[in-house]
Amino acid sequence: MSSPYARRIMRVLTYIHDHPAEDLSLDRLADIAAMSRFHWHRVFLAMTGETCAQAVRRLRMFRAARWLECTDWPIPQIAAKVGYPNITSFSRTFGDEMGCSPVSFRKNPVFKTKTDQKPKGTHNMFDIELKETGGLRLAALAHKGAYTAVGACFEQLADMAQKGEYWPHVSGMAGVHYDDPTVVAEKDLRCHAGLILTKGAPLLHGTQEVHLPHGPHAVLRYKGSYEEIKVAYDHLFGQWLPGSGKDPADAPCFEVYLNNPADTAPADLLTEIYLPLAA
Numbered sequence: 001m002s003s004p005y006a007r008r009i010m011r012v013l014t015y016i017h018d019h020p021a022e023d024l025s026l027d028r029l030a031d032i033a034a035m036s037r038f039h040w041h042r043v044f045l046a047m048t049g050e051t052c053a054q055a056v057r058r059l060r061m062f063r064a065a066r067w068l069e070c071t072d073w074p075i076p077q078i079a080a081k082v083g084y085p086n087i088t089s090f091s092r093t094f095g096d097e098m099g100c101s102p103v104s105f106r107k108n109p110v111f112k113t114k115t116d117q118k119p120k121g122t123h124n125m126f127d128i129e130l131k132e133t134g135g136l137r138l139a140a141l142a143h144k145g146a147y148t149a150v151g152a153c154f155e156q157l158a159d160m161a162q163k164g165e166y167w168p169h170v171s172g173m174a175g176v177h178y179d180d181p182t183v184v185a186e187k188d189l190r191c192h193a194g195l196i197l198t199k200g201a202p203l204l205h206g207t208q209e210v211h212l213p214h215g216p217h218a219v220l221r222y223k224g225s226y227e228e229i230k231v232a233y234d235h236l237f238g239q240w241l242p243g244s245g246k247d248p249a250d251a252p253c254f255e256v257y258l259n260n261p262a263d264t265a266p267a268d269l270l271t272e273i274y275l276p277l278a279a
Contacts (some may be wrong), residue, residue, distance in 0.1 A: 003242055003243070004242075004245075005043065005047065005241070005242035006047070006242065008033045008034065008035065009033070009043075009044060009047060009048060011032060011033065012029050012032050012033050012044070012052075012055075013055065013059065015029075015032050016029075016055060016056055016059045016060075017059050017062075017063065020059065020060045020063045020064075020081065020082040020083055021080065021081055021082060021083045022083070024056045024083070026040070026041055026052055026183060029044075029052055035247070035248065036247075036248045036249060036250040036251070037250070038178075038248070038250060038251060038252045038253075039237065039241075039248040039253075039275075040052075041180050041182070041183050042180055042182075042233060042237040043237045043238070043241060043242070045182055045237075045238075046233070046234045046235075046237040046238025046239075047237075047238050047242060051182055051183065052183075053183075057093060057097060058097060060082040060083055060084075060093075061082070061093065061094050061097040061098055062111075063081075063082050064078050064079070064081075064082045064090070064094060064102070065094075065098060065105060065109065065111060067081065068102055068105050068106045068109065069105075069106070069109035075087065075090075075091075075102050075103070075106075078102070079091075079102075090102070098111075126220050126221070126222065126232055126235050126236070126240075127220070127221050128218055128219065128220045128221075128236070128240050129218075129219055130216060130217070130218060130219075130277075131216070131217050131219050132215065132216055132217075133212075133213075133214065133215065133217055133274070134214055135211060135212055135213060135214040135215075136174065136196050136197075136211070136212040136254075137196075137197045137201075137209065137210070137211055137212075138174060138176075138192065138194030138195060138196060138197065138209070138210040138211075138212065139157070139170075139194060139195045139197055139201075139203055139204040139207040139208075139209065140157075140176075140192040140193060140194035140195070140207055140208050140209070140210040141153045141156060141157060141192065141193050141194075141207060141208070142190070142191075142192055142208060143190070143191050143192070143193055144187075144188070144189065144190055144191075145186065145187055145189060146186050146187075146189065147177060147181060147189055147191060148226070148227065150175060150191055150193050151261070153193035154173060154193045157173075157193060157194070157195055157204075157207070160204060160205075160206060160207070161195060161204065164204060164205065166195075166204050168198075169195075169197055169198050169201035169202065169204075170195045170196065170197065170198070170201075171196045171197070171198050172195075172196040172256055172257070172258075173193075173194065173195060173196065173256070173257045174194050174196050174212070174254055174255060174256045174257070175191055175192065175193055175194070175254065175255045175257070176191055176192040176194065176210060176212065176252055176253075176254040176255075177189075177190075177191045177252060177253065177254070177255070178190045178191060178252050179191075192208070192210050194207075194210055195207075196256070212254055212274075213249065213251045213276050215249065215276065215277070215279050216246075216276075216277040216279060217274045217275060217276055217277060218236065218240065218241070218244070218246065218274075218275040218277055219272050219273070219274055219275075220232055220235070220236050220240070220272070220273045220275070221270065221271075221272055222270070222271045222272075222273060223267075223268065223269070223270055223271075224266070224267060224269060225266035225267065225269060226261070226266075226269065226271070227266075229255075229271065229273075232271075232273055233253075233273065236273060236275060241275070246277050246278070247277065247278040248275060248276065248277060248278065249276035249277055249278045249279075251276040252276075253273060253274060253275050253276070254273075254274050255271050255272065255273055255274070256271070256272040256274065257269075257270075257271055258270035258271065258272065
C-alpha cells in the first residue's frame with residue numbers, strides 16, 4: 001500500500017490490531033484515519049471490500065486466536081483483551097469468524113476464517129469533474145427510514161409547490177443523505193428531500209431551510225436507476241478519491257436530480273453526486 005489513502009487504511013488496520021480492547025467506533029477510526037466522519041466508512045468499504053465493523057471483528061478474533069495458540073491465558077482473559085468482557089458474546093463471534101469454538105481452536109489451532117473480502121469500486125465508466133459551487137439553498141422536508149422511500153417527500157414537495165404557485169422560485173431538486181446505509185440501520189437513516197431555490201426566494205411554507213456548502217466539489221454524473229446508484233458511490237470513494245490527491249470536506253454528499261422519474265425510464269435517469277472537498 002503506497003498511496004496516501006492506502007496508508008490511511010493501513011494505519012487504521014494497524015491501530016485495530018494493536019489496540020483490540022479499546023474504543024474502535026467509526027468516529028474513533030475516522031480520527032485515526034484523519035478523515036471526515038461523513039466519508040471515512042465509504043472509502044474504507046470501497047477500497048477494502050469489508051466494513052469497518054467486519055475489519056474490527058476479524059482482527060480482534062485473529063489476535064484472540066494467536067493468544068489461544070501461544071499462551072495459557074484463560075479464555076475469559078483473552079476475551080477481555082480483545083474487547084469482549086462477555087464470554088458468551090466472544091465465543092459466538094469467535095465461532096462465526098474462525099469456524100470453531102475457542103476451546104476447540106486451542107486444542108487444534110488451525111487458522112481458517114470465513115472472511116473472503118474482495119475490493120470494490122471497480123467501475124470506471126463515470127465522468128467526474130471538479131466544480132466550485134456557490135452553495136445551494138433548499139426548501140426541504142426531512143425523511144427518516146429507507147432512502148428508497150424518500151420519493152414520497154419529493155411528491156409532497158411538488159404538490160406544495162404547485163398549490164402555492166411556487167415553481168418560479170425553484171431551479172431543481174436535490175437530496176441530502178446524512179448516513180451510510182452500510183453502517184446505519186435502515187429505520188434510522190436520515191435525509192432531506194429539497195427544492196433548490198433561486199437567489200432571494202422566500203422559503204416555502206411548511207419546509208425547512210437547508211444550506212449546502214460553498215467551495216470545491218467533485219461531481220459525478222450517473223445515468224441509471226436510483227436503486228443501482230451504489231456503483232457510482234463505490235467508484236467515487238473507491239477509485240476516484242484515493243487517486244485524486246484530494247481530501248473530502250466534513251460535510252455530507254448530496255444529489256441533484258436532472259430529470260423526473262415520473263416521466264423518465266429508470267435507465268435514463270440522470271443524477272449528479274456532489275462530494276464536498278476540503279479547500
